Amino acid sequence: MESRNFHFSSALTPDGWRDDVTVAVDAAGMIAAVTAGRREGHHIKGIALPAVPNVHSHAHQRFMLGLAERAGPGADSFWTWREVMYGFALRLSPDDLQAVAAQLYVEMLKSGFSVVGEFQYLHHQPDGSPYDNPAEMSLRCMAAADEAGIAITMLPTLYAHGGFGGQDPVAGQRRFINGSERFLAIYQRLLAEAKGHKLRRVGISPHSLRAVTPGLLREVIDGIEAASPIHVHVAEQTREVDDCIAFCGRRPVELLMDQFDLSPRWTAIHATHMTADETSKLARSGAIAGLCPTTEANLGDGIFPAVDFMRAQGAIAIGSDSHISVSPAEDLRMLEYSQRLKDRTRNALASGPGQSTGRTLFEAACRGGAQSMTQPVGAIAAGNRCDIIVLDENHASLIGRGQDAALDTWIFSGGNACVKDVLVAGRHVVKDRHHFNEDTIARNFRAAIGRLQS
Numbered sequence: 001m002e003s004r005n006f007h008f009s010s011a012l013t014p015d016g017w018r019d020d021v022t023v024a025v026d027a028a029g030m031i032a033a034v035t036a037g038r039r040e041g042h043h044i045k046g047i048a049l050p051a052v053p054n055v056h057s058h059a060h061q062r063f064m065l066g067l068a069e070r071a072g073p074g075a076d077s078f079w080t081w082r083e084v085m086y087g088f089a090l091r092l093s094p095d096d097l098q099a100v101a102a103q104l105y106v107e108m109l110k111s112g113f114s115v116v117g118e119f120q121y122l123h124h125q126p127d128g129s130p131y132d133n134p135a136e137m138s139l140r141c142m143a144a145a146d147e148a149g150i151a152i153t154m155l156p157t158l159y160a161h162g163g164f165g166g167q168d169p170v171a172g173q174r175r176f177i178n179g180s181e182r183f184l185a186i187y188q189r190l191l192a193e194a195k196g197h198k199l200r201r202v203g204i205s206p207h208s209l210r211a212v213t214p215g216l217l218r219e220v221i222d223g224i225e226a227a228s229p230i231h232v233h234v235a236e237q238t239r240e241v242d243d244c245i246a247f248c249g250r251r252p253v254e255l256l257m258d259q260f261d262l263s264p265r266w267t268a269i270h271a272t273h274m275t276a277d278e279t280s281k282l283a284r285s286g287a288i289a290g291l292c293p294t295t296e297a298n299l300g301d302g303i304f305p306a307v308d309f310m311r312a313q314g315a316i317a318i319g320s321d322s323h324i325s326v327s328p329a330e331d332l333r334m335l336e337y338s339q340r341l342k343d344r345t346r347n348a349l350a351s352g353p354g355q356s357t358g359r360t361l362f363e364a365a366c367r368g369g370a371q372s373m374t375q376p377v378g379a380i381a382a383g384n385r386c387d388i389i390v391l392d393e394n395h396a397s398l399i400g401r402g403q404d405a406a407l408d409t410w411i412f413s414g415g416n417a418c419v420k421d422v423l424v425a426g427r428h429v430v431k432d433r434h435h436f437n438e439d440t441i442a443r444n445f446r447a448a449i450g451r452l453q454s
Contacts (some may be wrong), residue, residue, distance in 0.1 A: 004426065008390065010187050010402065011048035012359075013380050017403040019050065025386045029137040029198060029425025033382055046390040047398070047406050049362070051114030051422065052328040053369025055153075055290045056269050056319025059141055060122055063452060064088040065323060070390070075344050078237050078299045086172030087321075090126050091452055094140045097122065099448035101144035102441045107326045109150055110435060111416045114387040114424045115375050116150055117290075117319065119205045119231060119269070121176045124188065128174030134182060135189040142193060142200065147441060149429040151387070153373040154194065155205040155231050156186045158220055160277035163210050164247035167222050176207070180216060184223045191225070198385070198425055201374050203229035209252055210240065216257040229374050231290065232256070234346025236270040236301050253278040267317065267318035267372045272302045279305050283314030288372045293334035295321035303338045307348055310364070317368035329411045329418075332361045336412075359406035390421035 004025055009378045011021035011034075018036035026032045068084045069439050092100070101118075108116055121135045124130050133139070138156050145152035159176035162169040169177050178186070187204060194200035204224055206212040207283065209232075223232070235241055235252040244252045254273050256262070262285035269290040271282060291304055299322070310316065318331045325331070336357055337346035352358040368379030377387045391398060391406060397414035421429035429436055 007039050007041050007043045008048035011047055012381055025426035031382050031384050031386050044390050046420055048395050049389050050366050052112050052365055052372045053115040053116040053377060053388040054108055054319050055267060055317040055369050055372045056292050056321050057116050057118050059104050059118060060089055060092050060097055060320060063100050081299060083109055089122060094136050095250045096448045096452060097137055098140040098144045099142050101443040102147045103445035104323060105145055105148035105150045106435045106438050106441055109148060109422050109430050111327045112389045112419045114151055114379060115329055115373050115435055117155055117373055118154045119155045119157055121159050123178060132371045135186045138190055147437060149424055149427060151199040151375055151424060153201040154190050155203050157205045157207050158183050159207045159211045160216055161211050166213055178193055180219045182218060187224060193327060205231040208233040209255055221258035229372060231267040231269055233269045235273045238273055239281055241273050253282060257281055264371055272304050273304060276305040279308050280312050282308050283312035288368045289314060289316050290319055290372060291316055291335060291444040292319045293324040293331045297334055298324045303342050306335060306339050310349060314363050314389045315368040317326040317372045326414050329415045332411050336361060347423045355405035356408055358411040359404050362407060384421055386426040389419055391418045392420035
């Protein structure tokens with residue numbers, strides 16, 4: 001790509017809102033300069049924002065969208081949903097996963113995400129035997145990201161056990177299971193595939209302290225690069241907390257912090273059920289809380305203590321997880337509304353009197369997401385990649401709105417329909433709401449669904 005300039009009517013920059021903003025982009029897709037009050041280059045009409053990183057995705061779960069919303073004969077819970085999910089997960093071929101993931105990634109882009117953190121644990125064939133290339137399924141997610149033009153931080157999942165203390169895995173987990181040697185072979189292959197690619201990063205995702213012993217995790221961490229991010233599910237469900245206490249006398253977040261020196265390279269996914277002390281310590285550690293509010297609501301997980309965590313200067317990011325909804329606006333809205341419902345208040349997460357709640361949450365998710373993904377995004381600023389979304393100022397929800405009011409309206413009312421254009425590394429991947437490759441990707445997705453449903 002040759003260097004070029006983009007001009008936006010209005011843009012949110014690290015220096016605040018600016019009008020008539022020209023963004024100069026170099027040949028590598030990085031922002032060389034941001035200049036306000038200057039009209040130069042390709043004009044994209046609308047309100048420009050930094051694109052949002054999606055830090056937690058299980059792409060294979062996009063296939064089961066809406067198919068787990070029937071009440072069972074007993075009490076439904078996360079654990080009964082998990083059994084349904086295992087049934088779907090056992091069916092996807094590599095071709096199916098790539099087709100489903102590519103469709104999902106188009107949906108992410110059109111909603112305002114430009115980076116996906118793929119927490120990928122379908123490593124093996126349906127019978128549990130390895131593919132000839134042990135990284136086959138993760139490579140298919142990378143290929144899907146290329147098809148869609150989205151940036152990806154690939155997070156192959158370390159999964160060895162079925163419960164705390166090294167319990168044997170259940171049959172539904174047979175596609176997930178690896179020891180350290182085989183897992184590190186997957187990691188190294190992905191690292192080689194990401195080398196020199198401007199949109200790819202690689203980390204790891206120990207599934208949870210249920211599925212990975214501290215000793216195994218230390219062995220794997222010793223075998224990866226020091227800059228690689230580490231993502232882990234923790235304290236999503238109260239049963240998980242109870243099982244952890246029964247096993248070792250400590251709660252999951254407490255156990256994680258006791259066993260590992262958490263730092264900004266770590267992302268604690270969910271961290272829903274924490275004591276006040278755990279909340280404060282996690283915030284001070286510099287680790288990101290990777291929140292998935294719509295999935296957490298769908299699964300009945302509980303409510304993250306966001307007010308206390310953010311008041312303690314804790315860093316957050318958002319992800320769409322099971323993809324029951326793919327929308328940064330909806331996830332941020334759900335995060336705020338959960339606090340309002342819990343505390344019977346309003347504007348719970350605004351940064352102070354008179355401050356925009358939407359802007360507080362949006363900027364926090366962009367900062368935390370960039371850190372979590374180890375991607376140079378999160379702000380329209382020189383030195384960052386040119387990942388930008390543009391809201392349609394003529395959308396009915398946004399007419400007469402500008403600056404923080406437009407941002408609040410997008411998050412709390414307008415949603416995905418307000419997103420008009422998306423740039424990733426300066427490439428116009430969504431233009432006037434149409435993705436450059438969506439027709440081909442949709443055909444492949446329909447074919448995969450046909451195969452899977454048959």
